[in-house]
Amino acid sequence: MAAMRCIEEKLEQGQVVLLDGATGTELEKRGVPMNSKAWSAEAIATHPSIVQAVHEDYIQAGADIVTVNSFSTARHMLLPAGLTGQFRHLNVEAVNLAIRARDTAGIQPVAIAGSIAPTTFCADPTKCYPPLHEAYLWYLEQAELLVEAGVDLLLIEMIEDIEQGSLAVKAACSTGVPVWLGFSCRRNDTNDLMLWGREHTLVEGVETIAKIGGSAAFIMHTDVYDTSEAFSQLKSSWKGTLGVYAHSGHFVMPHWKFNDTISPQAYAKEAGEWIKSGARIIGGCCGIGPAHISEIKRQYCSSKF
Ligand SMILES: [Zn+2]
Numbered sequence: 388m389a390a391m392r393c394i395e396e397k398l399e400q401g402q403v404v405l406l407d408g409a410t411g412t413e414l415e416k417r418g419v420p421m422n423s424k425a426w427s428a429e430a431i432a433t434h435p436s437i438v439q440a441v442h443e444d445y446i447q448a449g450a451d452i453v454t455v456n457s458f459s460t461a462r463h464m465l466l467p468a469g470l471t472g473q474f475r476h477l478n479v480e481a482v483n484l485a486i487r488a489r490d491t492a493g494i495q496p497v498a499i500a501g502s503i504a505p506t507t508f509c510a511d512p513t514k515c516y517p518p519l520h521e522a523y524l525w526y527l528e529q530a531e532l533l534v535e536a537g538v539d540l541l542l543i544e545m546i547e548d549i550e551q552g553s554l555a556v557k558a559a560c561s562t563g564v565p566v567w568l569g570f571s572c573r574r575n576d577t578n579d580l581m582l583w584g585r586e587h588t589l590v591e592g593v594e595t596i597a598k599i600g601g602s603a604a605f606i607m608h609t610d611v612y613d614t615s616e617a618f619s620q621l622k623s624s625w626k627g628t629l630g631v632y633a634h635s636g637h638f639v640m641p642h643w644k645f646n647d648t649i650s651p652q653a654y655a656k657e658a659g660e661w662i663k664s665g666a667r668i669i670g671g672c673c674g675i676g677p678a679h680i681s682e683i684k685r686q687y688c689s690s691k692f
Contacts, residue, residue, distance in 0.1 A: 390496035391539050391565060394451055398628060398667055401691040406500075406632055406670025407445035407453045408680050412643040414441060414456075416676065421641035425468035426508060428459040431477045435484055442488030444677040449684030450670070452498045453488065454542055455481040461504060461529045463517040478529060482536035498540060500567070501533030505555035506545040508640055512584065516551050526558035540565040545608050547571055547583030549595050560600035567630075567668075568596060569607035572617040580617055583608070589617060593624040603628035608672045611635050611649055611657055615664070622665055630668030631661045635675060648674040651682040658683050662692060 397404050411427035419434045421427060430438055442453045459465075460477045470477070485499045503526060509515035517525040530541055541559040546552035546569060559566045570592060571583040582592045593604065604625040606617045614633040622629060635649040649657075658669050669687070671679050 390451075390498035393496045394498055397451070403662060403687045403690070403692065404668045405449055405451050405680060405684055405688055406630070406668055407442070407450040408671035408675040408677060409634070409673045410438070410441055410454060410456045411458060412636070412645075412673040413676050414438065415643055416645065417441070422468055423641050424508065425465055425470055426459045426641050427456055428465060428468070428470065428477055431456055431460070431480045431484065432473065435480065438481075439484045439488045439491070442485050443492050445680055446488060446492040446494050446497050448677040448681040449688060450497065450680055452500050452670075453485050454500045454502050455485045455533070455538065456502075457481045457529070457533060458502045458504045458544055459508070462525050463507065463515060464504070467509065467515060475532065478532045479536045482533060482538055486537055499538050500540050500542040501530070501538035502542050502544050503529055503533070503555055503559060504544045505551040506547050506583070512548070516548070519550065522551060522554045523558055526555040527561065530559045530562050534562045534564055538564065540567060542567045542569060543601075544569040545571045545583060546592060546596065549582070549587050549592050552592065553596055553599055556596055556599045556601060566601045567603040567605065568601040569605045569632075570617075570621065571608040572606065572613060573609070574613065580613060580620070589620045590624045593621060597625060601627070603630055603668060605630040605632060605668070607632045608634050611654065614657070615660060618661055618664055618666065628668065629666050630670070631658070631666045632670035632672045632675070633657070634671075634673040636673060638673065643673050645674060651679040654679045655682040655686050659687065662687055667692070
């Protein structure tokens with residue numbers, strides 16, 4: 388928990404706290420095959436040294452927090468791939484690899500965040516969400532396992548649906564570790580920015596979920612160039628700590644298309660605007676790697692805002 392105290396101190400002093408960049412897309416960039424149904428989950432068992440190396444590179448780049456590769460290791464994510472028999476092993480190992488990376492890098496303090504994603508990779512996500520009457524227990528099972536394995540906080544990533552997001556946040560909050568909320572947005576047919584599931588506005592999602600818990604809220608896995616608009620909506624509806632980790636490129640399941648990804652310098656320039664608007668925790672999502680994180684560290688992490 389020393390790492391969390393250090394993060395709180397930095398926030399109190401007006402410093403920028405640095406999250407890592409993407410894990411899944413960075414694994415793919417390094418040649419790790421992505422599972423067609425469970426994306427980066429299997430890499431924990433098949434390519435552990437590369438998973439650990441990604442975490443180490445983010446720690447060397449200056450990240451205060453690394454996120455374990457558990458985005459797609461929830462039971463409902465493993466189910467379509469026939470991998471639920473590995474549920475416990477994959478989640479515990481995901482945490483172990485991040486802890487090992489921190490030990491190997493020899494840099495302290497670094498907090499370790501467990502990722503829980505109330506989303507799916509199915510074309511129609513409603514067919515692959517945990518069944519509503521059991522969803523709380525499915526999210527709780529993963530939250531408790533990650534905490535037991537040693538994470539310092541839980542990051543609810545890609546909140547796209549209010550019902551599923553609320554249950555995941557409630558489960559995470561019941562563990563007692565800090566819970567951070569990651570909201571994802573994209574545009575609908577009429578060009579309005581919506582929660583990723585396109586059923587609800589971001590403000591509806593934030594206002595509902597803020598009543599459940601969470602100590603920081605983020606715009607994440609949202610296109611870099613939609614992020615400023617989404618961030619100003621988040622700011623209007625969330626009174627706690629604010630952060631951003633945007634993506635660049637696009638997904639054609641299970642592959643991330645990197646051909647149009649933003650440069651580290653251009654991403655850092657955008658990050659500067661988010662910081663100016665009040666974001667205090669900055670990182671990167673899909674397509675954003677260690678060089679981007681290192682550039683943000685260089686430009687913003689020795690100043691006070
Ligand atoms: Zn992403």
